[in-house]
Amino acid sequence: MKIIIDTPEKIAEAAAKRYVELLSEKPDAVLGYATGSTPLDLYAELARLNRAGEITFKDVTTFNLDEYVGLDGTHDQSYRYFMDKNLFEKIDVDMAKTHVPSGMDVDKAAEYDKAIEAAGGIDLQLLGIGNNGHIGFNEPGTPFGSVTHVVELTKSTREANKRFFSSIDEVPTHAVTMGIKTVMNARKIIFIALGSAKAPIVREMIKSDVTPEVPASVLLLHPDVEVYLDFEAAALL
Numbered sequence: 001m002k003i004i005i006d007t008p009e010k011i012a013e014a015a016a017k018r019y020v021e022l023l024s025e026k027p028d029a030v031l032g033y034a035t036g037s038t039p040l041d042l043y044a045e046l047a048r049l050n051r052a053g054e055i056t057f058k059d060v061t062t063f064n065l066d067e068y069v070g071l072d073g074t075h076d077q078s079y080r081y082f083m084d085k086n087l088f089e090k091i092d093v094d095m096a097k098t099h100v101p102s103g104m105d106v107d108k109a110a111e112y113d114k115a116i117e118a119a120g121g122i123d124l125q126l127l128g129i130g131n132n133g134h135i136g137f138n139e140p141g142t143p144f145g146s147v148t149h150v151v152e153l154t155k156s157t158r159e160a161n162k163r164f165f166s167s168i169d170e171v172p173t174h175a176v177t178m179g180i181k182t183v184m185n186a187r188k189i190i191f192i193a194l195g196s197a198k199a200p201i202v203r204e205m206i207k208s209d210v211t212p213e214v215p216a217s218v219l220l221l222h223p224d225v226e227v228y229l230d231f232e233a234a235a236l237l
C-alpha cells in the first residue's frame with residue numbers, strides 16, 4: 001500500500017495522471033468508478049483532460065460500485081444519475097459501455113460479477129471510504145468473500161447520506177453493491193479519503209488488524225493500492 005498525502009487539488013491531479021497513464025497503455029481498459037463527494041474533483045479533472053485532448057475514454061468499459069435499491073437511473077439521487085451528470089456526459093465515453101448495478105432489478109446482482117469478468121476484469125478501481133469503514137456499500141461485518149449483493153444500509157451510512165435527500169426517511173434502506181471480493185479482484189485500486197471526518201476511520205483502516213469489522217482494512221492485502229489522503233484525513237496517522 002502506497003500512501004500519498006497532499007491537498008485535495010493535488011490529489012485529483014495525481015490520481016487523474018494514473019488514468020492518463022493507464023489509458024495510454026491500454027485504451028480499452030475496464031474502469032471501476034465510485035460516487036459520493038470524494039471523487040468529484042477527480043471527475044472534474046478527468047473531464048478537463050478529456051476536453052484538452054490528453055485522455056480519451058472512447059474505448060473504455062466502466063462498472064460502478066453500487067446503487068440504491070428502489071431508485072431508477074432517472075432519480076436525481078441514483079448513482080446512475082450522479083455518474084451521468086458528474087462524469088459520463090462530460091467525457092467521450094460510450095454510454096452503452098457504462099454499467100451501474102440496477103437498483104430496480106436486484107435479482108440480477110450476481111450477473112454483475114459475470115459482466116465484469118466477461119469484460120476482462122477491472123483494471124483500475126476507484127474507492128472512497130464511509131465513516132464506518134465501508135467500501136462500496138460493504139458495511140462492517142461483510143464477508144471478504146462476498147460478490148455483488150444486496151445490503152441493508154447501516155444507520156450511520158443513511159445518516160451520512162441524508163444530506164442529499166430531503167430527510168432521512170427518503171434515504172433508501174438497501175443498496176446493491178459490488179462485494180469485497182469483486183473489489184479485491186481489481187488489478188489496481190486508487191483509494192481517496194478527504195476531510196477530518198474520515199481521519200479516525202483512515203487511522204483504523206491502516207493501523208488496525210485486517211478485519212471485516214473495518215471493511216477497508218482488507219485493502220492491506222491487495223498488491224497494488226494507492227491511498228490518497230488530504231492533510232485532514234491523514235491527521236491521526
Ligand code: F6R
Nearest residue numbers: 034035036037038128129130136
Ligand atoms: C460510493 C461508495 C461509498 C463512498 C463512501 C464515501 O459509490 O461506494 O463507499 O465512497 O460512502 O462517500 P463520500 O465520498 O460522499 O464521503
